[in-house]
Amino acid sequence: MEVVQVLHMNEGDGKTSYTTNSSVQKQAMLKAKHMLEESITELCNSGSFPECIRMVDLGCSSGPNTLQLVKQTIETVNSICKRLNREIPTFQVFLNDLPGNDFNVIFRSLPSFYEQLDLCKDKCFIAAMPGSFYGRLFPDNFLHFVHSSYSLHWRSHVPEGLRTQSGSPLNKENIYISKTSPPSVREKYLDAFRKDFRLFLSSRSAEMVAGGLLFFTMVATDDSGGHRSTVWELIGITIHDMVLEGLIEESKLASFDLPYYAPTMEEVRQVAGEEGSFELQSHEAFRVAWDSSGYAAGIGNGHGCTRGKRVAMNIRAVGEPMLASHFGVEMMDGLFERFAAKMDEHLKLNDGLGVAIAISMTKK
Numbered sequence: 001m002e003v004v005q006v007l008h009m010n011e012g013d014g015k016t017s018y019t020t021n022s023s024v025q026k027q028a029m030l031k032a033k034h035m036l037e038e039s040i041t042e043l044c045n046s047g048s049f050p051e052c053i054r055m056v057d058l059g060c061s062s063g064p065n066t067l068q069l070v071k072q073t074i075e076t077v078n079s080i081c082k083r084l085n086r087e088i089p090t091f092q093v094f095l096n097d098l099p100g101n102d103f104n105v106i107f108r109s110l111p112s113f114y115e116q117l118d119l120c121k122d123k124c125f126i127a128a129m130p131g132s133f134y135g136r137l138f139p140d141n142f143l144h145f146v147h148s149s150y151s152l153h154w155r156s157h158v159p160e161g162l163r164t165q166s167g168s169p170l171n172k173e174n175i176y177i178s179k180t181s182p183p184s185v186r187e188k189y190l191d192a193f194r195k196d197f198r199l200f201l202s203s204r205s206a207e208m209v210a211g212g213l214l215f216f217t218m219v220a221t222d223d224s225g226g227h228r229s230t231v232w233e234l235i236g237i238t239i240h241d242m243v244l245e246g247l248i249e250e251s252k253l254a255s256f257d258l259p260y261y262a263p264t265m266e267e268v269r270q271v272a273g274e275e276g277s278f279e280l281q282s283h284e285a286f287r288v289a290w291d292s293s294g295y296a297a298g299i300g301n302g303h304g305c306t307r308g309k310r311v312a313m314n315i316r317a318v319g320e321p322m323l324a325s326h327f328g329v330e331m332m333d334g335l336f337e338r339f340a341a342k343m344d345e346h347l348k349l350n351d352g353l354g355v356a357i358a359i360s361m362t363k364k
């Protein structure tokens with residue numbers, strides 16, 4: 001499976017689109033907002049204030065969160081400038097995602113977005129920069145601010161080594177690290193994360209000016225150890241149920257591994273320390289509810305929608321293109337209906353809270 005070709009969020013603005021079902025990610029952005037504002041304030045106070053701030057949002061997707069980050073950044077810089085009685089800089093903003101992203105939805109909303117900004121005309125220029133952030137996207141010494149929200153847990157490839165020498169899958173009945181996975185599976189996923197994240201940091205390091213700000217949030221795993229189920233583990237169990245029902249072939253499940261890894265804070269810090277280009281400024285871990293999605297589609301609370309269904313809507317918006325390309329489009333309605341019911345059962349006994357981390361670093 002070529003991740004670049006199958007990883008993109010559900011397009012458009014319909015009922016199953018990412019645009020309609022991205023409130024889990026919005027929740028994470030809101031929880032990290034205070035830390036982002038503090039980091040931007042420090043960047044502005046740290047000395048040279050460029051006349052044109054060049055920034056990028058990596059893994060911007062297309063939906064209400066995409067331009068929200070741009071707005072939040074501009075508002076923060078503007079209020080600092082007003083306080084310091086300085087001229088407001090120009091913003092050159094790049095929106096990055098994989099080429100399969102629905103950039104057209106964003107482009108269509110730009111005219112009304114420019115009108116909402118409290119800026120004079122010709123102060124903000126937004127462009128797209130498609131491509132993988134696991135590699136170079138910009139010239140040397142170019143960016144002042146790099147942001148990424150809820151994207152860095154995606155891997156560039158399915159981890160290597162998830163098959164024995166004879167070709168049998170190590171994680172046969174699962175699609176991601178699960179309670180029943182052998183420990184070697186977690187190690188392979190961690191290896192893949194370490195390689196990707198190191199490449200991410202060295203690419204950004206070349207592209208950023210000294211003192212530039214790198215700020216990101218991502219899905220994470222509790223440092224405290226012990227197994228906590230993830231939504232992807234429950235998707236894997238649902239697919240396994242469909243194998244037992246005779247709806248999906250066993251070999252289809254055995255040959256699918258999710259290109260994803262949610263690291264611990266320590267794992268992130270360790271790779272950053274080894275790579276060595278960035279200085280850690282601040283970091284925070286917080287909880288994010290799995291079931292805050294669906295409100296925008298009018299199927300949230302008060303519309304007879306269960307918590308399980310809301311989780312299913314969010315995961316469908318994120319994972320459907322990839323899962324459909326392997327298991328078949330015709331399996332998707334059944335998969336997400338079963339998953340919603342399973343999630344409702346799970347949430348009777350569990351809190352349904354995931355872990356996320358926010359990290360602020362500056363380029364040395």
Ligand SMILES: C[S@@+](CC[C@H](N)C(=O)[O-])C[C@H]1O[C@@H](n2cnc3c(N)ncnc32)[C@H](O)[C@@H]1O
Pocket residue numbers: 007008009022025026029058059060061062063065066096097098101131132133134148149150151154155156318
């Ligand atoms: C869950 S969405 C988050 C979108 C948005 N930042 C938000 O907070 O709503 C993750 C995005 O990361 C993108 N992504 C994953 N891997 C990527 C890569 N290697 N390069 C660029 N974008 C990537 C996906 O295509 C997807 O649009």
